[in-house]
Amino acid sequence: MRRILILGGGTGGTLVANRLRRALPGDEAEITVVDQDDRHVYQPGLLFVPFGLADPDEITRPRHRQLHPGITFRCAGIQRVDVGAETVLLDDGTAIGYDVLVIATGARLVPEETEGLNAGGWPDGVHTFYTPAGAASLRDALARFDGGRIAVNVIDMPIKCPVAPLEFCFLADWYFQEREIRDRVELTYVTPLDGAFTRPVASAKLAGLLADKGVELITEFNTGSIDTTGSPGRLVSWDEREVPFDLAVVIPLHGGAQYVTRSQGLGDELGFITVDQHTLQSAAAPNVFAIGDATGVPASKAGSVTHFEGEVLVENILRFLAGKLLDASFDGHANCFIETGFGKALLIDFNYDTEPVTGHYPAPVGLPLLKQSRLNHLGKLMFQSFYWHGLLPGRDIPGIGSAMPMRGKSGLADGRASTTTAAGSKRAS
């Protein structure tokens, strides 16, 4: 009997547990999932809460209910991982041994690393929508807001779902137009990046959308502190620039789970797990793997990335258990619907080597890429149902494999396509 231990019962941990349970007979492997709580939040839904379009309760379900029969769920905090002894020590003092460890504990918000957010709790006028409670409190603050300056600020990368703060701006423009007070609200997007987004083609497109919607863009702003002692409040950068605000929507710094920093050799300076970016195997030990936001791979921290990683990871765990060579096929594939307000959305699709471009996904007849459309908005809405009933149970989407498709994309020569597959993609999708 092999013992597979999965830390984290979110998107990655759940889908890997369910896929492994289906692939391995009950008498060959026991599968245990550990999480510190039993609340599984559909995180893409948090964006809609501040605008009254979703409620925290309706996007939250019990973690254990998403796990298939034959998987043990254990609710406990994690103290540390000892890769040498192949043991995980829990906060309650028990130690669990493993033959294969999967780390899927995601990213953690660390607002306390920013001056002004470190005095216990969020000051008046400063909000975030990255937690269910924060999103609900922001909803109330927006409902009371009748004019003034709103600054939306990403403190530093990496963050979960790097397009969400932009989507927030687009939806805020729609929300205040609906309330017929848009002319009294100044919206500013303040980012440490040198453009609206990380990738050049998408960045230009998104900067254009911000301009169309009357959202001011301030780039290369590295927030050092948030000062709420006076009115208005101020975002202050390390190089001493200032952005005044009446209401700030802040995406705080992110780090890995705290036990990672207590576990020798497991993570990087920020607590993200160091893994091979194509196999997802840990640098610390061959029987340790990581998935999703918990990893330090240079891909977006997003559910779609986790989903695509899941297929490769499960295959690799099965290969590892069978003593075979790993499949180095994860290509960094990410796929995001970007809600742009007024019932429209655009879609971007990219990987480690290929920029988001125009065209259609997943093939020449499909959803339009990098272009606002109602179809993409419906795709985003439908995704929530697929998340609970398709993605977490570990079902494949017909016609969509983990490797990024090149069909349907504009302006990509065959040579460009082959650099992607050179990463080792053997999987035909």
Place this chain on the structure above:
Amino acid sequence: MPTATYAGHEVLVSDDGFFTDPGQWTEDMAPQIAKGEGIDHLTEQHWQVIKFMRHEYEDKGTGPTVRVLGKTSGVSIKELYQLFPKGPAKVAAKVAGIPKPRGCI
């Protein structure tokens, strides 16, 4: 690919002036690169950061972000901005002769 001449040697640089081959960099080039970035004199603390940048690059294949520099270089973020006012991660990478830090996605 563009080139630049530092300490009498021609080196390959990217469009925005970062070394593309860190092996071409030597310590005597640093003061001249720094001058181009508005830093007239390299102090011991500048050198501490420059050496750290090169070490990180050799170790990880990319220069660190400002946040990681603040956590690991032994120099606080505030001091890093005093040393490299135009942005520590980018300017220190340029002076240290390593490619532009990839940053996070």
